[in-house]
Amino acid sequence: MKSITITGSKRESVGKKATKALRNAGEVPCVLYGGDEPVHFNAPEIAFKDLVYTPDAHTATLELDGNTYMAILQDIQFHPVTDRILHIDFYQIFEGKEVAMTVPVHYEGNSRGVRNGGVLRKTYRTLRVKALPKDLPDYVTVNISDLKIGDKRSISEIEQGPWKYMHPEDTIVCQVRTSRNMVEDLEDEEEEGEEGETAAAEGETEEAKAEE
Incomplete structure (x- = not known):
């Protein structure tokens, strides 16, 4: 599976005001679960384009303040009117450990x-x-x-x-x-037709032999 790299920054303040300020600045607030403790971070909305707006599934490589995490997208929230990304939850994965x-x-x-x-x-x-x-x-x-x-x-x-x-x-x-x-299976009809023609031809041959 392909991996999309997302570069972001860890954040300490997770209140409503801080979250609103991030969104106004074109950033998406995110949380990474699955490790020893949740990691709150943010990244530019455009950074998620290839991860979210794609018909295929991808893993994510999160580069946050010098630390790298492998993760999968677990949940995403969109604005009900504008469809802008409001929040994303990631789940951390580890090499050698199966993940669903x-x-x-x-x-x-x-x-x-x-x-x-x-x-x-x-x-x-x-x-x-x-x-x-x-x-x-x-x-x-x-x-x-x-x-x-x-x-x-x-x-x-x-x-x-x-x-x-x-x-x-x-x-x-x-x-x-x-x-x-719905119609009858045309391909089956063709096969039956061919079998019928073969049987008829064999019958004509036997009749000819009988006349001789």
Whole structure:
């Protein structure tokens, strides 16, 4: 998993006035949990752009007053009107110690069931995984190319790696459901047609031999 470096400063004052002053100055107040004690710090709002506004998951390398911490984003608060970042909570991680993290699901392929009028229902757009920090995936890939109408894809059938899914193996990640525009599977019809033509041709050959 890629890591985004964020440079900030530790802060001693954590009151409402100090927090408001930071936000007015374009800074985001943050807290790092998971260590011996919480670390309060702030960093420019623009520093979080590549960590927050991305379709993939990343770890964070926090550089605070000469100290470096590895962390994952745990919680984030946005302004209800402007969508500006108001506050971020991080959780400290350590090499050699597994950590649980939510990663996005990337669906790839063109489902034959969808081509025939079915609807792809994405039950999960993110999944919870657990692994060593170096083994955490940026995202999980789910290939849906061979799904026909009525087919499902479970946890046990998707991309596997050096991580563990924090879901039962029979958890349904996605499925192709019927719809009003559904038609019979065209590819199956083509296969049946080819079989029918072959059988007819064999029948004609046997009849010809009988006439001889």
